[in-house]
Amino acid sequence: MIPVNAGSAGLMGCNDKTAVGSKPVTPTVVIVVDNSSSMFEPRDMLWDPLFNALMDRASGVVYPMQDKVRFGFASYKGVSPGKPEGDPACATITKVPIGINNYDSIYDVYSDLGTVPLGKWETPTAHALNVVIKDLQADVQDPPGPKFILLVTDGDPDTCAVPNQQCGQDLSIKAVQDAKAAGIGTLVIGVGDIIGPGCDTNATRCGQQHLQDLANAGQGLPVEPPPASYQYQQCVAQAGGALKSTYAEKAGGGAAQFFAAKGPAELKTALSGLLNGVASCTFDLDATVSGEPSFGTVLLGSQRLTYNDPNGWRLDNMHQVTIQGAACDLFKVSGDPIAISFPCEQVVPR
Numbered sequence: 001m002i003p004v005n006a007g008s009a010g011l012m013g014c015n016d017k018t019a020v021g022s023k024p025v026t027p028t029v030v031i032v033v034d035n036s037s038s039m040f041e042p043r044d045m046l047w048d049p050l051f052n053a054l055m056d057r058a059s060g061v062v063y064p065m066q067d068k069v070r071f072g073f074a075s076y077k078g079v080s081p082g083k084p085e086g087d088p089a090c091a092t093i094t095k096v097p098i099g100i101n102n103y104d105s106i107y108d109v110y111s112d113l114g115t116v117p118l119g120k121w122e123t124p125t126a127h128a129l130n131v132v133i134k135d136l137q138a139d140v141q142d143p144p145g146p147k148f149i150l151l152v153t154d155g156d157p158d159t160c161a162v163p164n165q166q167c168g169q170d171l172s173i174k175a176v177q178d179a180k181a182a183g184i185g186t187l188v189i190g191v192g193d194i195i196g197p198g199c200d201t202n203a204t205r206c207g208q209q210h211l212q213d214l215a216n217a218g219q220g221l222p223v224e225p226p227p228a229s230y231q232y233q234q235c236v237a238q239a240g241g242a243l244k245s246t247y248a249e250k251a252g253g254g255a256a257q258f259f260a261a262k263g264p265a266e267l268k269t270a271l272s273g274l275l276n277g278v279a280s281c282t283f284d285l286d287a288t289v290s291g292e293p294s295f296g297t298v299l300l301g302s303q304r305l306t307y308n309d310p311n312g313w314r315l316d317n318m319h320q321v322t323i324q325g326a327a328c329d330l331f332k333v334s335g336d337p338i339a340i341s342f343p344c345e346q347v348v349p350r
Helices: 047-055 103-113 125-138 169-181 207-218 228-232 234-238 264-278 325-334
Strands: 022-024 028-034 070-078 091-099 147-153 184-191 259-261 282-285 287-289 297-300 303-305 313-316 320-323 338-342 347-349
Touching: 028 125, 047 103, 047 264, 070 103, 070 125, 091 103, 091 125, 125 147, 125 169, 125 184, 147 264, 169 184, 169 207, 169 234, 184 207, 184 264, 207 259, 228 234, 259 264, 282 287, 282 338, 297 320, 297 325, 320 325, 320 338
Parallel strands: 028 070, 028 147, 147 184, 184 259
Antiparallel strands: 022 282, 070 091, 282 320, 287 347, 297 303, 297 338, 313 320
């Protein structure tokens, strides 16, 4: 599904039509997997279905999308209780650098994680997210594309300083809000029952409520404030006694999409929906459109698409063509190439 790249040979003269070279604007997704001990309790209901839904070559979601999405990978497990939030000793984070066609590298590392003997591993989600955010901020690609974290967890977060009380929601939301401020979206999936042992539903937002808060933060939407008593939780006290995240002034947050999948089929559907949603239908041109965009021609295979149609194409920033609606959906599944051309008097080389 790579578009036809015809180069810019016609730009120096003035032929009837000029084929414009283009590169897909490729999204980047770092898959962040909770590797706490509860992900193996039971393994056949949590760890294994997640691994298969992501990584099975025949039925998983990563393999068929590895040429359309720049994937990275990070797993995390808290191993040293009582550490400051930014201390690298707080958690073991196993990473695979971001890259296109990255399935094999991720598979090798991810599959090895399932062979490590079980221990008591915690869930310092905020710490892990902050590490991944730094990696994404340092990542550069040409042309720049959207960046996302895909967070998959089976329970509520704790913190580096407080490993045995699931009260780390505020710091996790803050990390996701910081990511959004840096231009990085967060997609959220919960597996299993979600509510971890020790999460006080009267004092904080546990389980699916917390997933909703993370999803809202990941899209820049208002986040439901926690109960008033949450500020007295040990995680908050250890972090300075004040909430770090930004919350809605009144009860009520956004309604960003998240998934809480309890079985393999639900998990596969959720992952497919989220990753297909981020796959790009935008193409960066090697020319700037200086004239009337509607004079351009965009073909999906042999089908001519209509300019400024919800199911056709639009021009962004005068040098990017975005395929929209049903045409974008068809492009993602058909494998048909995109061909873009303009009358030469309407464009100038970049």
